[in-house]
Amino acid sequence: MKQVLIVLVEDKPGVLNRIANLFRRRNFNIESIVAGHSEVPGTTRLTIVTDEEERLRRNIIRQDLLKLINVIEVVDVTEQPCIIREYALIKIKSDGATRGEVGALVDMYRGRIVDVGTRSLVIEVTGEPSKLDSIIDVLSTYGIIEIMRAGKVAITRGAENPADNGGLHLWKNSRGKAVTANAHKEGKVS
Amino acid sequence: MNKSERILTGAELLWECLIQEGVEVVFGYPGGANLPIYDTLTAYRDRVRHVLVRHEQGAAHMADGYARVSGKVGVAMATSGPGATNLVTGIATAMMDSSPMVCITGQVAATALGGDAFQETDITGATLPLTKHSYLVMNVEELAETFREAFYIARTGRPGPVLIDIPKDVQNARTAFNYSAEPINLPGYHPPEKASDEAVTTALDMINNAEQPVILAGHGILMSHAMEDVVELMEQASVPATPTLLGLGTIPASHPLNLGMMGMHGTACANHAIQEADLLIACGMRFDDRVTGKLATYSPHSKKIHIDIDASELNKNVRVDLAINADLATVLRQINPGIRKRKREAWVTKIAEWQKDASQRDILQMDSPVLMGGQVIRTIWEGTPEDAVIVSDVGQHQMLTAQYYAHEHPHTFITSGGLGTMGFSLPAAIGASFHVKDKEIWVIVGDGGFQMNVQELGPAVQEGANINIAIINNGYLGMVRQWQQLFYEARYTETPISSPDYVKLAEAYGLPGYRVERREDIPSAMDSARSHQGPALIDFVVEKHDMVFPMVPAGASLHEMIRRPHPKHATIEVGK
Numbered sequence: 001m002k003q004v005l006i007v008l009v010e011d012k013p014g015v016l017n018r019i020a021n022l023f024r025r026r027n028f029n030i031e032s033i034v035a036g037h038s039e040v041p042g043t044t045r046l047t048i049v050t051d052e053e054e055r056l057r058r059n060i061i062r063q064d065l066l067k068l069i070n071v072i073e074v075v076d077v078t079e080q081p082c083i084i085r086e087y088a089l090i091k092i093k094s095d096g097a098t099r100g101e102v103g104a105l106v107d108m109y110r111g112r113i114v115d116v117g118t119r120s121l122v123i124e125v126t127g128e129p130s131k132l133d134s135i136i137d138v139l140s141t142y143g144i145i146e147i148m149r150a151g152k153v154a155i156t157r158g159a160e161n162p163a164d165n166g167g168l169h170l171w172k173n174s175r176g177k178a179v180t181a182n183a184h185k186e187g188k189v190s
Numbered sequence: 191m192n193k194s195e196r197i198l199t200g201a202e203l204l205w206e207c208l209i210q211e212g213v214e215v216v217f218g219y220p221g222g223a224n225l226p227i228y229d230t231l232t233a234y235r236d237r238v239r240h241v242l243v244r245h246e247q248g249a250a251h252m253a254d255g256y257a258r259v260s261g262k263v264g265v266a267m268a269t270s271g272p273g274a275t276n277l278v279t280g281i282a283t284a285m286m287d288s289s290p291m292v293c294i295t296g297q298v299a300a301t302a303l304g305g306d307a308f309q310e311t312d313i314t315g316a317t318l319p320l321t322k323h324s325y326l327v328m329n330v331e332e333l334a335e336t337f338r339e340a341f342y343i344a345r346t347g348r349p350g351p352v353l354i355d356i357p358k359d360v361q362n363a364r365t366a367f368n369y370s371a372e373p374i375n376l377p378g379y380h381p382p383e384k385a386s387d388e389a390v391t392t393a394l395d396m397i398n399n400a401e402q403p404v405i406l407a408g409h410g411i412l413m414s415h416a417m418e419d420v421v422e423l424m425e426q427a428s429v430p431a432t433p434t435l436l437g438l439g440t441i442p443a444s445h446p447l448n449l450g451m452m453g454m455h456g457t458a459c460a461n462h463a464i465q466e467a468d469l470l471i472a473c474g475m476r477f478d479d480r481v482t483g484k485l486a487t488y489s490p491h492s493k494k495i496h497i498d499i500d501a502s503e504l505n506k507n508v509r510v511d512l513a514i515n516a517d518l519a520t521v522l523r524q525i526n527p528g529i530r531k532r533k534r535e536a537w538v539t540k541i542a543e544w545q546k547d548a549s550q551r552d553i554l555q556m557d558s559p560v561l562m563g564g565q566v567i568r569t570i571w572e573g574t575p576e577d578a579v580i581v582s583d584v585g586q587h588q589m590l591t592a593q594y595y596a597h598e599h600p601h602t603f604i605t606s607g608g609l610g611t612m613g614f615s616l617p618a619a620i621g622a623s624f625h626v627k628d629k630e631i632w633v634i635v636g637d638g639g640f641q642m643n644v645q646e647l648g649p650a651v652q653e654g655a656n657i658n659i660a661i662i663n664n665g666y667l668g669m670v671r672q673w674q675q676l677f678y679e680a681r682y683t684e685t686p687i688s689s690p691d692y693v694k695l696a697e698a699y700g701l702p703g704y705r706v707e708r709r710e711d712i713p714s715a716m717d718s719a720r721s722h723q724g725p726a727l728i729d730f731v732v733e734k735h736d737m738v739f740p741m742v743p744a745g746a747s748l749h750e751m752i753r754r755p756h757p758k759h760a761t762i763e764v765g766k
């Protein structure tokens with residue numbers, strides 16, 4: 001199973017570079033990385049997927065990320081119930097003759113045709129990574145020109161924000177006023 | 191605006207920040223991109239001392255050496271481009287050994303960044319994997335807070351080097367200076383403090399029920415000021431301890447439960463004890479390959495407790511049964527009250543046997559007619575007070591120093607452990623001399639390593655650094671030659687190395703230099719060197735083909751040591 005990490009970072013220059021550098025330096029593999037603004041102003045949330053299988057190594061990846069000063073919280077959701085989605089744009093060969101047929105296929109996958117050319121179509125599709133694999137497989141019979149996949153994004157199920165117990169909580173507390181030097185030193189032990 | 195606020199340039203503000211942080215001395219070198227900083231130094235000279243190095247690598251090592259003896263943050267400064275890149279080896283050295291340091295580099299103007307301007311180097315990018323954190327300050331308003339954060343990050347948690355890159359236009363820009371006294375606000379940085387009650391209970395259970403426990407005493411003991419707590423644990427529970435290279439001095443060498451250094455050139459006794467232990471208590475160390483040998487056979491029968499402030503070190507190299515991510519001294523103060531007093535006579539007796547054997551075999555025959563590196567270092571130990579600060583370089587003489595100089599006190603042995611940086615010792619000792627005023631400082635360095643940063647004799651003389659330099663001159667890159675002898679059929683490719691006449695070199699630099707070729711001359715040369723106020727140098731011409739024993743070959747199990755051949759039937763050739 002792939003390791004899925006949800007990482008909350010400060011919106012500071014070079015943060016992505018630090019993360020990418022860490023993976024390279026420690027010889028860990030990033031399978032995909034997606035970043036975007038989170039619900040907290042001044043922070044970015046990333047979904048990082050790695051191919052690390054081993055529990056202890058997975059924990060080291062998490063701890064190494066936490067060691068970066070600008071990383072606020074890292075939640076390993078690999079073994080948590082969560083929703084994982086991926087987005088893809090797929091450009092295939094298609095002329096008037098096959099357009100209708102493709103349209104029907106795309107509907108079955110709840111995708112959309114977003115651009116029509118005389119000899120090509122661009123299809124947009126969202127879903128679990130396996131669903132994307134499947135539609136790509138089906139469409140390949142028409143001839144694939146180009147695929148753009150956006151990497152996996154993950155969110156946990158349920159009412160909690162898993163980062164709330166750790167760094168995010170501190171971050172929220174600290175906004176506007178500085179936390180006292182020791183308030184956050186409890187916790188995060190053993 | 192607050193009345194107490196003054197309008198300052200970035201360059202002035204920098205010196206104000208350093209003063210606020212209690213910085214007494216800065217090691218640096220000027221250039222185009224930090225000229226404003228140097229120009230404003232004039233106004234701050236009475237409060238901050240600046241040492242002009244001869245190569246920026248020297249500045250980084252000086253800051254590092256100063257940090258290691260003082261526990262304070264060392265500061266190094268360089269211009270952009272080549273000045274900044276010259277710092278890199280020193281930054282990497284400090285990173286590997288968790289030494290608190292702030293490096294300040296000048297940068298081309300923010301408006302010119304990214305355009306390959308003259309002497310532009312992406313130094314924050316280049317040092318990304320070598321620093322604990324780094325800053326490129328694009329706005330003078332952010333400068334003061336950056337300094338506050340940088341010093342805080344450098345000295346707290348697991349200490350390390352922090353780099354601040356300041357474009358020239360930011361040095362010239364003006365802003366109101368206000369050094370906040372508020373607590374630092376870093377949402378992603380929370381050094382852990384204490385262990386959970388559960389972890390303490392488990393640890394106590396493991397320690398109280400172990401029959402053959404061993405403490406692994408690392409550099410973290412120094413950082414956490416846990417010296418007394420470790421000794422208390424040793425004595426209460428009769429647990430022997432073995433230091434890492436950087437852990438030397440954390441436990442007095444003379445302590446009966448101190449087994450001596452572990453690892454590749456550690457004592458046979460320590461390595462045997464680790465291999466036969468049923469419990470390892472790892473205190474602020476990181477199971478480097480030089481101390482574990484082959485991981486698959488490392489201490490196979492033991493349960494393991496690992497206490498470290500850096501969570502990413504836990505379960506990294508060695509799988510442990512109990513990992514405690516917290517401040518070591520705090521944890522030991524939680525654990526020690528619950529320790530059951532035990533004598534562990536069987537274990538202590540067994541260890542005493544190994545100790546006897548080790549002292550007979552591995553310690554060099556002191557009566558050899560040829561001058562040997564080990565003899566010199568032993569004689570230096572005999573002739574120096576026990577609080578002397580010893581700064582060693584990297585190579586055979588480094589391991590001989592670890593073995594033959596008995597370190598009694600913390601912060602008295604400084605060496606580049608993790609990176610093994612040749613050329614470290616001379617500048618590091620100069621840096622140390624700005625903190626250590628009333629103790630002797632001795633540099634122990636090979637003829638190879640001394641020639642790597644020999645230019646720093648310049649500032650040593652200029653600043654009157656009170657250091658004694660002992661060159662262990664064997665005409666070889668000795669440690670590499672040792673590997674060639676043992677593993678490459680004695681093909682000594684590019685390891686013989688010539689030296690200038692060091693006595694004349696000393697004279698040229700303006701310091702006294704002595705040469706010693708016979709054992710009986712060591713003490714008088716030492717006396718001459720130390721009676722001189724300022725730097726002095728002794729060139730000890732020693733046996734060329736000496737070896738460091740015992741040795742665990744790289745990749746072998748810890749108990750598979752090559753021992754010094756028994757004196758009665760020596761097979762290693764000496765004096766060829």
Ligand SMILES: Cc1ncc(C[n+]2csc(CCOP(=O)(O)OP(=O)(O)O)c2C)c(N)n1
Pocket residue numbers: 583584585586587588610611612613635636637638639640662664666667668669670
């Ligand atoms: C900067 C650097 N380059 C190369 C090495 C590899 N190296 C390790 S020990 C050693 C030999 C050191 O020779 P010397 O300084 O004469 O000391 P000796 O071993 O003879 O005591 C070398 C070349 C190193 N550690 N550091």
